[in-house]
Amino acid sequence: MMESTFHGIIAFALLAGMLLLGSILRNRIGLFRNSLAPASMIGGMLGFTLLSFELIPGFKASDFETLTFHFFTLSFMSLCLTGKSKDASLSGGSVVRGGLWLTLIWTISLGLQGVIGYLVISGYDAMTGAGISEWLGAIVTHGFTQGPGQALTYGGIWEKEYGIENAAQVGLIYASLGFLVAFLVGVPMANNFIRRGLNANKASNIDEQFKSGFYNGAQVPSSGRMVSHPANLDxxxxxxxxxxxxxxxxxxxxxxxxxxxxxxxxxxxxxxxxxxxxxxxxxxxxxxxxxxxxxxxxxxxxRVDDETLKRITGSSIDFMVVGTLMSIQFAVLYALLTPILLVTVTVTLVTLIGCLYFGRLSGALGPERAITAFGCCCGSTGTGLLLLRMMDADFSTSVPKELAFFNLAIIFTTFHILFFFAPIVPSLGGWNYLMVFAGTALFFLACIPLLMNFRASTTPSPLTRIKESCK
Structure with missing residues (x-):
């Protein structure tokens, strides 16, 4: 009887074990230490490799999907229970305004990535006569901006209802590549921001403790305060x-x-x-x-300790990332490898340029928003949070809460795509598809000046700042 209950517990233990191994490898191997690769990514890739070669008997990738989903949920719920930072110098202004910047960047990226993927495959077909379906390029936006779950969902519908062969498998490949790109490009980008001192939270700086992944005994920071008496409840x-x-x-x-x-x-x-x-x-x-x-x-x-909630958020993110990597099965389609790589490289470059440019326009905390948006647009919201944590180690800036607002706002900005057009994309035809996705990107691109005016209208005038400083 009890034996049947162990499978899920051991799956959780495997996630924790991979995190532990990842942290040790980060500490001991110079390549990982100097690249600042997080333990969750190292452990996740190790777990993915072991599962791929069937070196973990009795377990497969699907065993980790449920755990990943709930750790993702827990990370954002604990974040929203956390109070507002008391350090005013770490605030980037209105959480709503910052969240709107992230929302516009992601929404523009959703439309633009779909258009780029469609056009790259069309161009590849024109040059090689390969006859590959353009929809195998269009699905890149669901793999990159949304992750493996949505890529599988929409790809499966396209495959079953509209006969787009291998749509689900190609969607998974894009999701996996997008996740890797988020780290291969995002980690050096965050590293560069920190070295240049562009991050607002100066608690995140690249010293030997940052590189090794462990604190020295004499410099261990506090991780929170006790709220309940341990004789009553931990x-x-x-x-x-x-x-x-x-x-x-x-x-x-x-x-x-x-x-x-x-x-x-x-x-x-x-x-x-x-x-x-x-x-x-x-x-x-x-x-x-x-x-x-x-x-x-x-x-x-x-009666609520925000630092404890931040630790729950951070731990949930670690488990979510390692679980995500261990949930993905790379279904490599050798015949489509070249066009897939062309789409991936093109989408990555355009997304990177867009995130950096719009991040700079967003004002204070622009570097944090740029790195977070890039992670979200190439991997998932969790990837964006993980990259943000490199620049904002204890989530003291307003960007984590902007990201929570973003997750609600994108439902409204992309409702027409995600809940109506995406499932029926192959039935739209090329021109209608381009009109919907390109039109979405252009519409929200036109909203950028309005958001910049909102920023200006909410910024105190010099006279006001002088008056406040004299009080």
């Missing part, structure tokens, strides 16, 4: 209990709404998908925001 268990309450509320809410909105559609779109358990983290974010507001309004903020 403080970590107390904070996990807060998150458990948020989980339960979210689960009950989704279960209730699924019954109420079952089979309800508007404009041919089944709205019940908005209350799917796959979107648990989005509803969980809202629940945690409300919970934190109630806690603060009731004067109970002293």
């Amino acid at each position: 403080s970590l268990a107390y904070h996990l209990g807060l998150l458990a309450v948020a989980y339960l509320i979210t689960y009950v809410w989704l279960s209730f709404m699924q019954v109420q909105i079952k089979d309800f559609s508007a404009g041919g779109v089944n709205l019940s998908v908005l209350f799917s358990y796959n979107l648990f983290f989005l509803h969980g974010l809202a629940v945690c925001v409300v919970m934190r507001l109630v806690i603060d309004r009731c004067g109970l903020s002293h």
